[in-house]
Amino acid sequence: xxxxxxxxxxxxxxxxxxxxxxxxxxxxxxxxxxxxxxxxxxxxxxxxxxxxxxxxxxxxxxxxxxxxxxxxxxxxxxxxxxxxxxxxxxxxxxxxxxxxxxxxxxxxxxxxxxxxxxxxxxxxxxxxxxxxxxxxxxxxxxxxxxxxxxxxxxxxxxxxxxxxxxxxxxxxxxxxxxxxxxxxxxxxxxxxxxxxxxxxxxxxxxxxxxxxxxxxxxxxxxxxxxxxxxxxxxxxxxxxxxxxxxxxxxxxxxxxxxxxxxxxxxxxxxxxxxxxxxxxxxx
Ligand code: C2E
Ligand code: MG
Ligand code: MG
Ligand code: MG
Numbered sequence: 001x002x003x004x005x006x007x008x009x010x011x012x013x014x015x016x017x018x019x020x021x022x023x024x025x026x027x028x029x030x031x032x033x034x035x036x037x038x039x040x041x042x043x044x045x046x047x048x049x050x051x052x053x054x055x056x057x058x059x060x061x062x063x064x065x066x067x068x069x070x071x072x073x074x075x076x077x078x079x080x081x082x083x084x085x086x087x088x089x090x091x092x093x094x095x096x097x098x099x100x101x102x103x104x105x106x107x108x109x110x111x112x113x114x115x116x117x118x119x120x121x122x123x124x125x126x127x128x129x130x131x132x133x134x135x136x137x138x139x140x141x142x143x144x145x146x147x148x149x150x151x152x153x154x155x156x157x158x159x160x161x162x163x164x165x166x167x168x169x170x171x172x173x174x175x176x177x178x179x180x181x182x183x184x185x186x187x188x189x190x191x192x193x194x195x196x197x198x199x200x201x202x203x204x205x206x207x208x209x210x211x212x213x214x215x216x217x218x219x220x221x222x223x224x225x226x227x228x229x230x231x232x233x234x235x236x237x238x239x240x241x242x243x244x245x246x247x248x249x250x251x252x253x254x255x256x257x258x259x260x261x262x263x264x265x266x267x268x269x270x271x272x273x274x275x276x277x278x279x280x281x282x283x
Pocket of ligand 4 (some may be wrong): 181182
Protein backbone atom coordinates (compact mmCIF):
# COMPACT_ATOMS: atom_id res chain seq x y z
CA UNK A 1 0.00 0.00 0.00
CA UNK A 2 2.85 2.29 0.87
CA UNK A 3 4.34 1.72 -2.54
CA UNK A 4 1.05 2.46 -4.24
CA UNK A 5 0.65 5.64 -2.29
CA UNK A 6 4.14 6.76 -3.16
CA UNK A 7 3.47 6.10 -6.79
CA UNK A 8 0.24 8.05 -6.79
CA UNK A 9 1.95 10.95 -5.15
CA UNK A 10 4.65 10.83 -7.74
CA UNK A 11 2.04 10.86 -10.53
CA UNK A 12 0.22 13.84 -9.13
CA UNK A 13 3.48 15.67 -8.65
CA UNK A 14 4.62 14.89 -12.16
CA UNK A 15 1.31 16.02 -13.59
CA UNK A 16 1.51 19.36 -11.79
CA UNK A 17 5.06 19.81 -13.00
CA UNK A 18 4.11 19.07 -16.56
CA UNK A 19 1.32 21.54 -16.49
CA UNK A 20 3.52 24.43 -15.47
CA UNK A 21 6.25 23.35 -17.87
CA UNK A 22 3.70 23.20 -20.64
CA UNK A 23 2.40 26.63 -19.77
CA UNK A 24 5.91 28.04 -19.64
CA UNK A 25 6.64 26.45 -23.02
CA UNK A 26 3.53 27.99 -24.49
CA UNK A 27 4.43 31.41 -23.13
CA UNK A 28 7.97 31.00 -24.42
CA UNK A 29 6.76 30.21 -27.94
CA UNK A 30 4.60 33.29 -28.07
CA UNK A 31 7.15 35.51 -26.35
CA UNK A 32 9.65 34.54 -29.05
CA UNK A 33 7.46 36.27 -31.63
CA UNK A 34 6.32 39.13 -29.42
CA UNK A 35 9.02 41.60 -30.48
CA UNK A 36 8.50 41.09 -34.21
CA UNK A 37 4.73 41.21 -33.77
CA UNK A 38 4.89 44.55 -31.95
CA UNK A 39 3.35 43.13 -28.80
CA UNK A 40 5.87 44.70 -26.45
CA UNK A 41 5.37 48.20 -25.13
CA UNK A 42 7.25 50.40 -22.70
CA UNK A 43 5.51 52.15 -19.86
CA UNK A 44 7.19 54.95 -17.95
CA UNK A 45 6.94 55.78 -14.27
CA UNK A 46 8.09 59.22 -13.12
CA UNK A 47 10.66 59.69 -10.36
CA UNK A 48 10.35 62.66 -8.03
CA UNK A 49 13.34 64.50 -6.58
CA UNK A 50 12.34 65.18 -2.97
CA UNK A 51 14.69 68.16 -2.65
CA UNK A 52 13.76 70.12 -5.77
CA UNK A 53 10.23 68.67 -5.97
CA UNK A 54 10.74 68.11 -9.66
CA UNK A 55 10.28 65.10 -11.85
CA UNK A 56 13.90 64.22 -12.61
CA UNK A 57 13.55 60.96 -14.46
CA UNK A 58 11.49 57.89 -15.17
CA UNK A 59 11.80 54.14 -15.12
CA UNK A 60 10.97 52.19 -18.27
CA UNK A 61 8.85 49.13 -17.44
CA UNK A 62 8.02 46.47 -19.97
CA UNK A 63 4.48 45.44 -20.86
CA UNK A 64 3.47 42.51 -23.03
CA UNK A 65 0.06 42.71 -24.68
CA UNK A 66 -0.35 39.21 -26.03
CA UNK A 67 -3.27 38.49 -28.37
CA UNK A 68 -3.48 35.04 -26.73
CA UNK A 69 -2.83 35.66 -23.04
CA UNK A 70 -3.84 39.31 -22.70
CA UNK A 71 -1.59 41.51 -20.57
CA UNK A 72 1.06 39.30 -19.07
CA UNK A 73 2.80 40.87 -16.03
CA UNK A 74 6.63 41.08 -16.18
CA UNK A 75 6.93 38.95 -13.05
CA UNK A 76 5.32 36.16 -15.09
CA UNK A 77 7.23 36.37 -18.36
CA UNK A 78 10.63 37.82 -17.37
CA UNK A 79 11.62 34.63 -15.46
CA UNK A 80 10.69 32.54 -18.52
CA UNK A 81 12.65 34.90 -20.74
CA UNK A 82 15.62 34.51 -18.39
CA UNK A 83 15.41 30.69 -18.38
CA UNK A 84 15.36 30.55 -22.15
CA UNK A 85 17.89 33.28 -22.91
CA UNK A 86 15.21 35.33 -24.69
CA UNK A 87 15.83 38.06 -22.13
CA UNK A 88 18.89 39.25 -24.06
CA UNK A 89 16.84 40.13 -27.11
CA UNK A 90 14.09 41.62 -24.96
CA UNK A 91 16.42 43.75 -22.82
CA UNK A 92 18.12 45.01 -25.96
CA UNK A 93 14.80 46.03 -27.42
CA UNK A 94 13.89 47.83 -24.16
CA UNK A 95 17.27 49.56 -23.99
CA UNK A 96 17.08 50.88 -27.52
CA UNK A 97 13.43 51.87 -27.30
CA UNK A 98 13.95 53.68 -23.96
CA UNK A 99 17.00 55.58 -25.22
CA UNK A 100 15.28 56.55 -28.45
CA UNK A 101 12.18 57.77 -26.63
CA UNK A 102 14.16 59.70 -24.06
CA UNK A 103 16.21 61.36 -26.78
CA UNK A 104 12.97 62.56 -28.43
CA UNK A 105 11.50 63.75 -25.14
CA UNK A 106 14.60 65.60 -24.05
CA UNK A 107 14.82 67.41 -27.34
CA UNK A 108 11.19 68.44 -27.58
CA UNK A 109 9.33 68.04 -24.32
CA UNK A 110 11.14 68.30 -21.06
CA UNK A 111 12.01 71.64 -19.54
CA UNK A 112 15.01 70.12 -17.72
CA UNK A 113 16.97 67.01 -18.78
CA UNK A 114 15.40 63.78 -17.55
CA UNK A 115 17.14 60.46 -17.13
CA UNK A 116 15.55 57.18 -18.17
CA UNK A 117 16.20 54.06 -16.09
CA UNK A 118 16.26 50.63 -17.72
CA UNK A 119 16.13 47.30 -15.89
CA UNK A 120 18.77 44.82 -16.98
CA UNK A 121 18.59 41.15 -16.11
CA UNK A 122 21.58 39.74 -14.15
CA UNK A 123 22.07 37.23 -16.94
CA UNK A 124 22.48 40.03 -19.45
CA UNK A 125 24.62 42.26 -17.27
CA UNK A 126 27.10 39.41 -16.79
CA UNK A 127 27.68 38.83 -20.51
CA UNK A 128 31.19 39.86 -21.49
CA UNK A 129 29.86 42.11 -24.25
CA UNK A 130 27.29 43.98 -22.17
CA UNK A 131 29.30 47.19 -22.05
CA UNK A 132 29.62 47.07 -25.84
CA UNK A 133 25.86 46.60 -26.18
CA UNK A 134 25.28 49.77 -24.16
CA UNK A 135 27.91 51.72 -26.09
CA UNK A 136 26.28 50.67 -29.38
CA UNK A 137 22.81 51.74 -28.25
CA UNK A 138 24.13 55.12 -27.15
CA UNK A 139 25.84 55.58 -30.49
CA UNK A 140 22.82 54.42 -32.48
CA UNK A 141 20.23 56.52 -30.63
CA UNK A 142 22.40 59.56 -29.93
CA UNK A 143 21.12 59.85 -26.34
CA UNK A 144 23.47 61.71 -24.00
CA UNK A 145 24.96 58.91 -21.84
CA UNK A 146 24.24 60.82 -18.62
CA UNK A 147 20.53 60.55 -19.45
CA UNK A 148 20.63 56.77 -19.17
CA UNK A 149 20.55 54.84 -15.93
CA UNK A 150 20.94 51.07 -15.62
CA UNK A 151 19.08 49.26 -12.82
CA UNK A 152 20.55 45.95 -11.74
CA UNK A 153 19.84 43.73 -8.76
CA UNK A 154 22.38 42.37 -6.31
CA UNK A 155 22.20 38.92 -7.94
CA UNK A 156 24.10 40.38 -10.86
CA UNK A 157 27.29 40.38 -8.80
CA UNK A 158 27.31 36.85 -7.45
CA UNK A 159 30.61 35.10 -8.34
CA UNK A 160 31.55 37.76 -10.86
CA UNK A 161 33.00 40.54 -8.73
CA UNK A 162 36.02 41.38 -10.89
CA UNK A 163 34.16 41.34 -14.21
CA UNK A 164 31.41 43.46 -12.65
CA UNK A 165 33.84 46.09 -11.44
CA UNK A 166 35.34 46.29 -14.91
CA UNK A 167 31.96 46.70 -16.54
CA UNK A 168 30.78 49.27 -14.00
CA UNK A 169 33.96 51.29 -14.45
CA UNK A 170 33.40 51.31 -18.19
CA UNK A 171 29.81 52.52 -17.78
CA UNK A 172 30.95 55.17 -15.32
CA UNK A 173 33.57 56.42 -17.78
CA UNK A 174 30.86 56.73 -20.41
CA UNK A 175 28.78 58.79 -17.96
CA UNK A 176 26.03 56.23 -17.47
CA UNK A 177 24.72 55.86 -13.92
CA UNK A 178 23.96 52.56 -12.22
CA UNK A 179 21.43 51.90 -9.46
CA UNK A 180 21.07 48.80 -7.31
CA UNK A 181 17.42 47.79 -7.58
CA UNK A 182 15.41 46.00 -4.86
CA UNK A 183 18.18 46.81 -2.39
CA UNK A 184 17.92 44.82 0.84
CA UNK A 185 15.71 42.13 -0.59
CA UNK A 186 18.35 39.59 -1.60
CA UNK A 187 20.96 37.74 0.37
CA UNK A 188 24.09 39.38 -0.94
CA UNK A 189 26.75 40.91 1.27
CA UNK A 190 27.63 44.57 1.69
CA UNK A 191 31.12 43.78 0.55
CA UNK A 192 30.60 44.96 -3.02
CA UNK A 193 29.43 48.40 -1.93
CA UNK A 194 32.98 49.27 -0.96
CA UNK A 195 34.41 48.60 -4.38
CA UNK A 196 31.68 49.21 -6.91
CA UNK A 197 31.38 52.46 -8.83
CA UNK A 198 27.59 52.80 -8.58
CA UNK A 199 25.49 55.91 -7.99
CA UNK A 200 22.36 54.93 -6.08
CA UNK A 201 20.50 52.38 -4.00
CA UNK A 202 16.81 51.73 -4.59
CA UNK A 203 15.25 50.51 -1.38
CA UNK A 204 13.00 47.55 -2.03
CA UNK A 205 9.26 48.17 -1.92
CA UNK A 206 8.79 45.57 0.84
CA UNK A 207 10.48 47.94 3.35
CA UNK A 208 8.44 50.93 2.18
CA UNK A 209 4.81 49.97 2.00
CA UNK A 210 4.31 49.62 5.76
CA UNK A 211 6.93 52.09 6.86
CA UNK A 212 4.28 54.26 8.54
CA UNK A 213 3.14 51.39 10.79
CA UNK A 214 6.26 49.41 11.32
CA UNK A 215 9.24 50.42 13.51
CA UNK A 216 11.46 47.74 12.02
CA UNK A 217 10.89 49.09 8.53
CA UNK A 218 11.68 52.65 9.63
CA UNK A 219 14.90 51.39 11.22
CA UNK A 220 15.93 49.61 8.03
CA UNK A 221 15.10 52.55 5.75
CA UNK A 222 17.02 54.93 8.03
CA UNK A 223 20.02 52.61 8.13
CA UNK A 224 20.09 52.18 4.34
CA UNK A 225 19.79 55.95 3.87
CA UNK A 226 22.62 56.62 6.32
CA UNK A 227 24.80 53.96 4.71
CA UNK A 228 24.15 55.25 1.20
CA UNK A 229 24.88 58.86 2.07
CA UNK A 230 28.10 57.97 3.89
CA UNK A 231 29.15 56.14 0.73
CA UNK A 232 28.19 59.13 -1.44
CA UNK A 233 25.28 57.32 -3.02
CA UNK A 234 21.77 58.54 -3.64
CA UNK A 235 18.82 56.80 -2.04
CA UNK A 236 15.69 56.08 -4.01
CA UNK A 237 12.55 54.60 -2.47
CA UNK A 238 10.10 52.69 -4.63
CA UNK A 239 6.47 51.83 -3.96
CA UNK A 240 5.26 55.08 -2.35
CA UNK A 241 1.48 54.88 -2.23
CA UNK A 242 0.53 57.66 0.20
CA UNK A 243 1.31 61.16 1.37
CA UNK A 244 2.05 59.77 4.80
CA UNK A 245 4.83 57.54 3.48
CA UNK A 246 6.21 60.37 1.33
CA UNK A 247 6.48 62.60 4.43
CA UNK A 248 8.29 59.90 6.43
CA UNK A 249 10.80 59.36 3.62
CA UNK A 250 11.38 63.06 3.25
CA UNK A 251 12.08 63.34 6.96
CA UNK A 252 14.50 60.42 6.84
CA UNK A 253 16.37 62.19 4.02
CA UNK A 254 15.60 59.96 1.08
CA UNK A 255 16.63 61.69 -2.19
CA UNK A 256 14.13 60.39 -4.72
CA UNK A 257 10.85 58.54 -4.71
CA UNK A 258 8.76 56.56 -7.12
CA UNK A 259 5.30 55.10 -6.62
CA UNK A 260 1.61 55.09 -7.37
CA UNK A 261 1.17 58.15 -5.12
CA UNK A 262 3.04 60.19 -7.74
CA UNK A 263 1.96 58.15 -10.75
CA UNK A 264 1.56 54.61 -12.01
CA UNK A 265 3.72 53.49 -14.93
CA UNK A 266 2.08 54.94 -18.06
CA UNK A 267 2.18 54.52 -21.83
CA UNK A 268 4.16 57.33 -23.46
CA UNK A 269 1.26 59.59 -24.49
CA UNK A 270 -0.19 59.49 -20.98
CA UNK A 271 3.24 60.01 -19.50
CA UNK A 272 3.57 63.24 -21.46
CA UNK A 273 0.28 64.54 -20.06
CA UNK A 274 1.13 63.54 -16.50
CA UNK A 275 4.62 65.02 -16.79
CA UNK A 276 3.11 68.29 -17.90
CA UNK A 277 0.55 68.47 -15.10
CA UNK A 278 2.97 67.27 -12.40
CA UNK A 279 5.56 69.82 -13.47
CA UNK A 280 2.97 72.55 -12.88
CA UNK A 281 1.35 71.22 -9.71
CA UNK A 282 4.54 70.33 -7.83
CA UNK A 283 5.91 73.87 -7.99
P1 C2E B 1 11.28 46.74 -10.49
O1 C2E B 1 12.34 47.13 -11.44
O2 C2E B 1 11.63 46.73 -9.05
O3 C2E B 1 10.07 47.70 -10.82
C1 C2E B 1 9.19 48.23 -9.88
C2 C2E B 1 7.86 47.53 -9.91
O4 C2E B 1 7.01 48.10 -8.89
C3 C2E B 1 7.07 47.73 -11.21
O5 C2E B 1 6.32 46.53 -11.43
C4 C2E B 1 6.14 48.88 -10.88
O6 C2E B 1 4.97 48.91 -11.69
C5 C2E B 1 5.81 48.56 -9.46
N1 C2E B 1 5.41 49.75 -8.69
C6 C2E B 1 5.82 51.02 -8.83
N2 C2E B 1 5.27 51.83 -7.90
C7 C2E B 1 4.47 51.04 -7.14
C8 C2E B 1 3.62 51.29 -6.00
O7 C2E B 1 3.48 52.41 -5.50
N3 C2E B 1 2.97 50.22 -5.47
C9 C2E B 1 3.10 48.96 -5.99
N4 C2E B 1 2.41 47.97 -5.43
N5 C2E B 1 3.90 48.70 -7.07
C10 C2E B 1 4.58 49.72 -7.62
P2 C2E B 1 6.28 45.85 -12.86
O8 C2E B 1 6.22 46.89 -13.94
O9 C2E B 1 5.21 44.82 -12.81
O10 C2E B 1 7.70 45.14 -12.98
C11 C2E B 1 8.07 44.11 -12.11
C12 C2E B 1 9.52 43.75 -12.28
O11 C2E B 1 9.75 43.18 -13.58
C13 C2E B 1 10.46 44.93 -12.19
O12 C2E B 1 10.72 45.26 -10.84
C14 C2E B 1 11.67 44.39 -12.91
O13 C2E B 1 12.43 43.57 -12.04
C15 C2E B 1 11.05 43.51 -13.98
N6 C2E B 1 11.04 44.27 -15.25
C16 C2E B 1 10.13 45.16 -15.70
N7 C2E B 1 10.49 45.64 -16.93
C17 C2E B 1 11.66 45.04 -17.24
C18 C2E B 1 12.56 45.10 -18.37
O14 C2E B 1 12.38 45.87 -19.33
N8 C2E B 1 13.67 44.29 -18.34
C19 C2E B 1 13.93 43.47 -17.27
N9 C2E B 1 15.04 42.70 -17.31
N10 C2E B 1 13.13 43.40 -16.20
C20 C2E B 1 12.00 44.16 -16.18
MG1 MG C 1 13.65 48.67 -11.48
MG1 MG D 1 12.64 47.39 -7.60
MG1 MG E 1 12.52 43.79 -9.33
